[in-house]
Amino acid sequence: MLYILALIMFICGLLVFSFNFDHFLVTLMSLEYIVLSLFWIIYLYMLFNTFDLIIVMVMLTLWVCEAVLGLSILISLIRGYGNDYFFSFNIIQC
Template sequence: MYFLMSLFMFICGLLAFSFNYDHFLITLLSLEYIVLSLFLLMYMYMVVSLYDLYFLMFLLTFWVCEATLGLSLLVSLIRGFGNDYFSSFNLLQC
């Protein structure tokens, strides 16, 4: 049951990531939703297989660093461009 729930969460996160092209914040939130579903899937796999959960804490550390990097990019883009619309980003300006 948990496997199907995490798989459904993963597919919903992928759909939200692939169909929202407007805001940078929505894409970051959908990526975090995908990470949350992967965390649930790996946790259930490791509990059922009786593996040690240290690897999961190692991955969780990297996922937190990824979220922090995404948030700092969002703040930088909002300070530089004034909003988080993808259509307002001009690569020729950089």
């Protein structure tokens, strides 16, 4: 039952990531939601199968680094362009 709920979370995160084209911040938040559902799936799998949970901590550390990198890109985009709308980015200026 918990796996099905985590799978539904993952699919909802993918749908939000796929169909939202307005803000860069919403895209980053949907990616973090996907990562949270993946963390939950892996944690449940390793907990029920009595594997070592240190691998989960290493993966969680890498996912936090990914989130910090996304936020730093968002801050640089806001400072450079003034907002986080996708349609205001010009590829030629990058």
